[in-house]
Amino acid sequence: MSEKRDNQRDYRDTVFLPKTDFPMKAGLPQKEPGIAARWAEIGLYEKLRESRKGREKFIFHDGPPYANGDMHIGHALNHTLKDMVCRTQNLLGKDSPYVPGWDCHGLPIEWKVEEQYRKKKKEKPVLTGPERNEEEVFAFRNECRAFAQHWVDVQREQLKRLGIMADWDNPYLTMQKESEAVIVAELMKLAEAGNLYRGSKPVMWSPVEQTALAEAEVEYEDLTDSPQIDVAFEIVESPIEELVGAQAVIWTTTPWTIPVNQALAYGPDIDYVLVALDAEPEGYGAGSHPSAEPGTRSQLGRRMLVAKPLLESVVARMRVLVHDKVEAASDEADENLLVPHEIMSIKGSDLAGTKVRHPMHHLGGFYAKPRPFLEGDFVTTDSGTGLVHMAPDHGEDDFLLCKQHGIEPVFAVMADGRYRDDWAWLGADDLDDEGKERRRSVINKPFNAPDGPICSDLREAGALLSASADYAHSYPHSWRSKAKVIFRATAQWFVPMDKDLGDGATLRERAVQAIADTRFIPEKGRNRLGAMVEGRPDWVLSRQRAWGVPITLFVRPDGSYLQDAEVNARVVAAVREEGMDAWSEARKAEFLGPDHDPAEYEMVTDILDVWFDSGTTHAWVLEGDRWPELHWPADLYLEGSDQHRGWFQSSLLESCATRGRAPFNQILTHGFTMASDGRKMSKSLGNTIDPLKVMEQYGADIIRLWALSVDFTEDHRIGDEILKGVGDQYRRLRNTFRYLLGALDGFVGDMGDAGEIPELELYVLSLLSELDGKLRTAVEEYDFNAYTRLLVDFCNEDLSAFFFDIRKDTLYCDGPDSDTRNSYRTVLDLLFHALVRYAAPVLVFTAEEVWQTRYPEDGEQQGSVHLLEWPSVPQVAADRAKWDALRDLRERVNEAIEPLRRDKVIRSSNEASVTVPAAAVPEGISDEQLAELFITASVTRGQGGEVTVTKSSHHKCGRCWRLLPEVEEDGALCDRCDSVVEQLDSAA
Structure with missing residues (x-):
């Protein structure tokens, strides 16, 4: 050791602190547009294609988003995932182009243009028939085309801002x-x-939009106030004599289909029962007697045919009295009201040949012809009455069964959802008591309600046995207009x-x-x-x-x-x-x-x-x-x-x-993005997250990190608190790169032979090799959630909290010619080149900033981190069991130190003298090495099972701040620092 130095000297200028211009504060909203502009200027996408020419192909085909509005958070997630796929495949060295596309035709755009027409008080063109004017139709299409092109251009710029790398100058548009x-x-x-083939069969039809819809254009909404009615059809013919004059009871949640009923369906294996009711409630109208006229009441009671398993529920619904308003009968009245007495049991297969008459048979014409009983294998006893009314105009099962028996649709409901003008029941001439036309769209709630015209007419005819508006079920709606749809038979191409x-x-x-x-x-x-x-x-x-x-x-x-x-x-x-x-x-x-x-x-x-x-x-x-x-x-x-x-x-x-x-x-496939509380996002709830605003506030890399951090295969969440958490993850990744850039300032080195590398560096390289394999697997499995988590965890836990923490003393205080310091920086260089590539598909802007900070000359030569390929990581073996044990012991030591630091007994782990269980220390590790790993003043081994901590009595080195036995007084130098300072002073 050299002559004792002045312990009052400031040694900060002799410490090798990291130096970098890479800022801690990201400023992504300000930086990202400039980076994106540079990519466009140098033709980055084209450069990448050229660099991968002739390589193995990976072809992703972009499903076209719809060109009718700003990018929303679902777009952001979807396109980030697509971008991640192509970027990771390109990173692996494959040729993976990304040709973006847009869906440009269809009803949503047409609707928007129609809105513009209405604002201008302009009629939309007639689409069919003799009044169709092609010039008007073509002019209308041009408006639609311009509308779609506007939104294609808007979305394209928004997706560029998100960092999506694609052939933006040459997309595909379905309207090209x-x-x-x-x-x-x-x-x-x-x-x-x-x-x-061209055929007439029921399809999902929107009366509001007046067009057929595909299943993909329909969404289902839970309703709790749909109508449900039981209707009596009088049996007029049957091989079973006792059935003639009785009433076959059907149940439906679509009263508007009764006007086009053409048959009843039964299940051949269902057990049916004919019952008599010993009392009839007020307000139900005529009874079952054949001589009863519409509008009269019979005191003879009713005979009804229903499925035996459903009899009780049918009678229960009938016990709800129907007047001008619906009100429930009292419990006392229920006891003596409508008590069914079984007359006979009937097997469904025996009902063949039975016929009924329509409740509105008195209108004649279409309604005069008896309706047959048809065997239907789709009839169940899950709900209803076990008998199903058939309207081939408005149901797939109805259509197919009736077609087998030569019964065709009658096309009574027009495109706007109203009955034809000439339809006998509820047509144009149908007026209410005040002389107002009652003909409205069949899905209109007042029209279809228990007190609407259909139920009123059925009640008047003595056929309405029950009616309520409390049925809960899932009902199809147009996902564009949000209006209810119907099944409607029309001539279509299939x-x-x-x-x-x-x-x-x-x-x-x-x-x-x-x-x-x-x-x-x-x-x-x-x-x-x-x-x-x-x-x-x-x-x-x-x-x-x-x-x-x-x-x-x-x-x-x-x-x-x-x-x-x-x-x-x-x-x-x-x-x-x-x-x-x-x-x-x-x-x-x-x-x-x-x-x-x-x-x-x-x-x-x-x-x-x-x-x-x-x-x-x-x-x-x-x-x-x-x-x-x-x-x-x-x-x-x-x-x-x-x-x-x-x-x-x-x-x-x-x-x-x-x-x-x-x-x-x-x-x-990916799931849907929900609000942070798990609810669906909607403007009415005010819980939407606008990706454009997120990019303005946080930056595109934050959205990308969020999208690639969630389990996108399921429904997932986003919100302000979630985004703050993503921001924290981002800062840790950014700080990792900032540390690497600072620590590698001016680095030119060679790791040398593997045998010269310290065990800690070998261990970290083995972790890097393991990470590399896991990331490759995640790419192969498209498990980007795992990919991002592995990357974040490695940077946080294996590097920042462990490797960097341990080696900061070596980096700062070892001499320039230190083998340990050189080995450390060499490994940092390997880590840098690997991590910046791994991060590039996720944090596309930040990775570019990191790369250009270290290699500005690459930027001058129109290079980019996104032209690089998957890193070549050395396959290094390490005693993983040994290091796992050391990390566990290090965690125990940190937990034991924390109470003393919290109570201000010591200010940092450097002041701690630690005793660890001898049995917990792997072989081949000295006490000095343990102190280095634990960042403590000293470590000794004890025979007990506990970790104990006391404050060290050693003095603190004035340069490295370690408490060591060779330091004679606070501020003096330890042997290592004394040697380094002497070397630096001599070179000055």
């Missing part, structure tokens, strides 16, 4: 002419193969699910097989999509609107359509040149050519379901010439779980119909 041509071409493939496609398989069977061949993340998506495909009806392709791709078919008077490949080719070529408006009456003869007489054909004016548009994007984007870097099929489709009934399904069905397999190999 080339896209519309491909959509038409795909439709023609179905037509030429005979896999389209793709058959169960027709042999020529290879012995149906579309349903092909789709089911494709689902079996697809990888699902999470796996539960397989059952969800499979169940939907197995149970779905034929695919309805047509819509009765203006803004969309026309169904380009020529139809003969008998309903068949022309199947001519040359005609179809001319149509496709015209659409590719001019877009959807090429489908015009003015070009009819041109398209048909010399072989067909235009007078023999009608041009279809319906448009395609927008899901068909998006379902065919694989054909244009993956197979076309515009993006040669892509291929078919895609490796991955990624969307929200609602797309099992939307885009996933339409893509699957279209591709299976035209190509025999799915257009994807894997499907990844």
Whole structure:
């Protein structure tokens, strides 16, 4: 040791503190736009494509978001996940392009333009019939096109701001002419193969929007105030004599369908019972006697036919008296009211041949014909009466069963949900007592209520046995207008699910097989999509609107359509040149050519379901010439779980119909983002989180970190407190990089042979190697929640709280030629290069800032962290059991020190003298090494099982602040610091 130095000297200038310009305060909202602008300036996406040219492909196909509003938090999550997929695949060295797209046709945009028309007091164009004016329709479409393009441009800029790296200058839009041509071409493939048909059957219909809806366009809302009624149909004919004159009782929650009833259905295996009621309540109208006239009351009581298991519940509903308002009968009255006495039991199969008359038979015409009993395997005793009224206009089961028996729909309900003008019951001439027209939309609550016109007329006819407005169930609504929908029979175009496609398989069977061949993340998506495909009806392709791709078919008077490949080719070529408006009456003869007489054909004016548009994007984007870097099929489709009934399904069905397999190999689905309290976000609740505002306040990297931290495969939450927690995570990651940048300031070194590396560094490198493997697995499994958690935990627990903490003394106070310090900084360099790459797909802006801070010359050469590939991490072995034991012991020591620090006995662990159980210390570790690991003054070993702590009696080194036995007085130097200072002084 050199001559004793002045213990009053300030040694701060001899300590090697980290130095960096990388700020602790992120300032992301201010910095990120500039970083994004630089990426655009240097053409980062194009540079990445060039650097990955010729590599193994990973093709992600973007499901098109809808172009009708600002980006919301669901968009932010969805596109962050998509970006993460492509970035991690590119990081692995693959060629993974990201071609973004937008869905541009459809009703929401049309509605918005209609709103603009209404504000201008302008009539929207007539879409069908002799009054249809093509010029007006085309002008309307141009307005829709401009509206969609505006929102495409807005969303594109917002997604760029989120850091999504994609081919933004060359996206696909379903309204582009080339896209519309491909959509038409795909439709023609179905037509030429005979896999389209026009049929009249019930489809989900929105009376408000006046168009058919696909299942994907419907959402279900829980209602608690729906009507439920029991209605008596008098039996007029039956092989069972005792039934004639009795009443077959049906139960329904859609009273508005009674006016189009055409049959009753029974279950062949159900046990039915004919009962007599010994009393009749006031207000129910006529009894069951055949001679009873409408509006009179019979004192003879009723005889009713219902399913035996449901008799009690039927009678209970009848005990609720129906007057001008609904009121419950008293308990005392219930005891003696409507007591059923069994006359006979009947097996359902014995009801064949039974007929009833409609309660409104006195109106004649449609209502005069008796209604048959039909055997239905869908009839159950779960609820109701065990008898189901059949309205083939308004139910899938009804339609199919009635069709088997030659009973067709009557199309009584018009597009706006009202009965036809000429309909005998509730048509245009139906007036109430005040002379006001009662004809309203069938789903209108007053119209459909227990005191509405339908129930009033049934009550007057003596057929209403019960009526209330307290039925709770889930009812379909249009997800656009939020209005109730109905099943309504209309003429539509369908793709058959169960027709042999020529290879012995149906579309349903092909789709089911494709689902079996697809990888699902999470796996539960397989059952969800499979169940939907197995149970779905034929695919309805047509819509009765203006803004969309026309169904380009020529139809003969008998309903068949022309199947001519040359005609179809001319149509496709015209659409590719001019877009959807090429489908015009003015070009009819041109398209048909010399072989067909235009007078023999009608041009279809319906448009395609927008899901068909998006379902065919694989054909244009993956197979076309515009993006040669892509291929078919895609490796991955990624969307929200609602797309099992939307885009996933339409893509699957279209591709299976035209190509025999799915257009994807894997499907990844994410859940929905809820408010922090678990409720659905809505403007009315005021609990929405606007990603644009979050980016203004916190930065895009915070949204990305949130999106990749949640378990996105389930529904997940976001809120102010959650975002604050994400901000804390971000700061820890940022501080890790800040420490690495500072510690590596001016670093040029070589780790040397592995044998020269201290055990602690070997251990940390083994942890890095383990992290590397886990991150690779997380990428392979698309487990980005695990990916982010592993990265954050490694930085927090293994580095900041352990490795950095232990080695800060070495970094600050060892000499420039210290082997330990050089080894430490070499490992820090390895950590830097690995971590900045791992973090780059998550914190896209911050990782770039980190990289450019250390390598500004790379920025000058138009480089970027996002052009780098997965790090090469040394595979280093370490005695993990030994180090796990040491870390456990270190934790025990810290817990034992904390009370003394809290009570201000000591100010830091450096002042602690610690005794640890000898049995807890692994072999080969000295007391000095333990003191270094625990950052204490000294460590001794005891025979007990406890860790004990006392304040050290040693003096503090004036440079490194360690309390060591060789320091003679406070402020003097320890041997190491004395040597380093002497070396520095000599070099000065």
